[in-house]
Amino acid sequence: MELRYIILLLIISLVIGYFWGRYIGKKDGIKKAKAAAPLILRRKSLEEGICILCNDELEYKSIKKEKNI
Numbered sequence: 001m002e003l004r005y006i007i008l009l010l011i012i013s014l015v016i017g018y019f020w021g022r023y024i025g026k027k028d029g030i031k032k033a034k035a036a037a038p039l040i041l042r043r044k045s046l047e048e049g050i051c052i053l054c055n056d057e058l059e060y061k062s063i064k065k066e067k068n069i
Contacts, residue, residue: 045052
């Protein structure tokens with residue numbers, strides 16, 4: 001009888017641990033994405049030579065794409 005309660009408690013604790021870890025992981029992932037998004041958008045804008053806000057061509061391209069031969 002006690003073995004059933006121990007197994008049930010173990011399963012419940014594993015489920016709680018899984019969802020708690022998933023919550024923390026999502027929260028951390030969103031935080032990192034918010035920090036990286038402006039940098040990614042700026043790099044894309046500089047690579048393409050077009051402003052992503054106004055669709056105007058940039059005067060100078062700071063980053064040139066390398067062509068793979």
